[in-house]
Amino acid sequence: xxxxxxxxxxxxxxxxxxxxxxxxxxxxxxxxxxxxxxxxxxxxxxxxxxxxxxxxxxxxxxxxxxxxxxxxxxxxxxxxxxxxxxxxxxxxxxxxxxxx
Numbered sequence: 099x100x101x102x103x104x105x106x107x108x109x110x111x112x113x114x115x116x117x118x119x120x121x122x123x124x125x126x127x128x129x130x131x132x133x134x135x136x137x138x139x140x141x142x143x144x145x146x147x148x149x150x151x152x153x154x155x156x157x158x159x160x161x162x163x164x165x166x167x168x169x170x171x172x173x174x175x176x177x178x179x180x181x182x183x184x185x186x187x188x189x190x191x192x193x194x195x196x197x198x
Contacts, residue, residue: 132171132179140179142171151192158186 132140141147152170157180159165169176173190180187 131175132169138168140167140169140171140176142169142175142179145171145175147171151194153190153192155180155185155190156188158188164188 132142135141147170150171153173153176155167155169155176157165157167167180
């Protein structure tokens with residue numbers, strides 16, 4: 099029985115390792131308002147990346163475990179980047195709490 103549980107736990111962890119990270123598309127006619135850093139985090143330009151919190155915007159996608167866009171900046175700026183990129187935001191999680 100323990101062997102079955104260990105196998106199940108390893109399978110679950112391995113399947114969760116391939117996260118559904120979504121990167122926003124730059125709208126061709128729009129002014130550039132964000133950059134994506136080496137870690138895949140969207141950084142809002144013109145905002146202090148030291149003091150602004152990181153948010154996880156969970157967006158609509160076809161991946162079985164869901165998809166998210168990690169964004170650092172003011173929450174309204176992050177929402178705007180997601181919606182301007184054609185992503186439908188389901189909910190947002192940040193250290194300050196979550197919201198719909």
